[in-house]
Amino acid sequence: MKFYKHLYFSENIRENRRKIVYKLKHRKYAKDIYVLALATAPGNILDIYSANTLLQPYYKKHDIEVVGIASGNDEAMELAASIIGRMYAETNGFNIRQYLGYEITS
Secondary structure (H helix, E strand, O other), X not given: OEEEEEEEEOOOOHHHHHHHHHHHHXXXXXXXXXXXXXXXXXXXXXXXXXXXXXXXXXXXXXXXXXXXXXXXXXXXXXXXHHHHHHHHHHHOOOOHHHHHXXXXXX
């Protein structure tokens, strides 16, 4: 799993963000945490995963590039909409990798 240098967080995550990022990096159970990642399918912008889905063996071998973390599915959807809305307002396009400057770190 790789993390965007300037991760986006939903409001309910901000105070516990270090603890949550630690859990994700160390593949620990994280109740009701969702991650936003760069899309793996062409034509999509972002994928949303339950953090606990990422504990499956498949994700040990296949890195995802996390750009945001949210508390609950609804907040994940809101955060994704916010990121995409800002991106479109600033660039008039939907190239998320270009918008983020593709600054991903491990």
